[in-house]
Amino acid sequence: MRLDFEVLELRTRHSFAIARAASMPVRHSIWVRVQDNDEVTGWGEAAVTTPYYGETAETATAVLPLLGATLEEAAIGDPFALERIEAAVQNRLGGNSAVKTAISAALHDLVGKKLEVPVWRLWGLDPVGPISSFTIAIDDVERMRERVIEAAAYPILKIKVGTARDEEILGMIREEAPDKTIRVDANTGWTVKQTLAALPMLEEYGVELIEQPLPPDDLEGMRAVTAASTIPTVADESCKTAADIPDLVGAVDVINIKLSKCGSLREGLRMVHCARAHHMQVMLGCMIESTLGVAAAIQLAPLVDYVDLDGAALLAADPFQGPGIDPDGKLRFNEAPGLGVTCTSS
Ligand SMILES: [Mg+2]
Known part of the structure; x- marks a missing residue:
């Protein structure tokens, strides 16, 4: 080989x-x-x-x-x-x-x-999965507003927070997208105190999920947040492989699987089943990556509850085409063998 x-x-x-x-x-x-x-x-x-x-x-x-x-x-x-x-x-x-x-x-x-x-068929799955969120990254509020307007076709937005102006950002999001599903991701940027203080605001704005508010090792803090929150919590930076999952039981409601964290497609499958065995929900995410990387992740999407596979959709140019997300966030599988990806540049 x-x-x-x-x-x-x-x-x-x-x-x-x-x-x-x-x-x-x-x-x-x-x-x-x-x-x-x-x-x-x-x-x-x-x-x-x-x-x-x-x-x-x-x-x-x-x-x-x-x-x-x-x-x-x-x-x-x-x-x-x-x-x-x-x-x-x-x-x-x-x-x-x-x-x-x-x-x-x-x-x-x-x-x-x-x-x-196709790999999804190899695994005995149907080519269907949840609608993907689209990420609005941190910027000044007016630029974030432009991104929200540009993302009009996506029904689910993931808002990056963890700034001094989070309330202003969420207020703007609700002005521009009053009916959309919104998720927030603080990428370890909050403390326990800040997160607990933010809960009423997040509830008021109808936030669906709170992702990784605290530093990855602060599982005690996450327990306190999850106990106090009516909104489900998600571990991303705290959860790399299946071996991390047992410690997260009771600390979060959802784990976020990303292939580049876990080390293989088969480990991704093991994480799904490990989380299920612990009565946890599963999100499938990605890094900034091309359609080649997203296409590998999407093969697992039929098994998960939440999808955040916008890595290639955020790119200015994508060297590949194949499975991914459409501009309305729907997952696009194909019937081509393997990952179903072709190269678009020479
Ligand atoms: Mg995240």
Whole structure:
């Protein structure tokens, strides 16, 4: 099995700031390709677009060359041995979740192409899922207003908060979008005290979900918030893999799965079932990433309660086309084998 990769430059259409990170003019993502002995090729994306989780284009391009031999050895002529190959990649790398996810996505793409079925069908799923939210990033209030107007077709907005002007922002959102479903994501930007104080305002504005108000390790704080809140709470930065879920029971109502955090498509599936076993709800999210990365995540969407897969919709230009979200937030699956993605640029 051969492995090669290419660094992609991604730019968002508008500046994209959140509570814990300023906007970046250019982000890098890695297009990973694996090819088996029959010359069938599978693609995956390592969305190393946010340095928060410790991965960058530099770390990804440093570790990817180490994986060629691991893949070759683990696959030994059998690309269908997905558990074995993923375990070998896991053992070789430890961290580097986005890189491991790209390999996993490429292997699933390859297997789907060999069997001539989309990955969602390989998993026995129907190609339907919840409507995706569209993110309004932090900016000055008037620019955020322009983004809300531009996002008129999306029925669900995820508003980035964690600023000194959150109430003003939510007031503006309700002026422009009185009937839309709105979710807030503070990206660890609030304290327990601030979150508890914000609850009446969030309730008044009809907020549907409160995502990651507190720092990732403050599970005690999250317990207090969740106990006090009538609005369900979501763990994103606090929840990377299935192993994080048992500690989150009682601390949040919902976990947010992102493939680039969890390290593989199969770990994403395990997270869904682990959360269900603990009577928790599941959101499926993504980073700023192209349609190649979003298409891998969307294969899991039939299994979740909430979807936030706007990563490619936020881009100025997308090098790929395939499964994703339509401008009204509806999920777009396709019947093409594997991940169903093609390249649009030469
Ligand atoms: Mg989040």
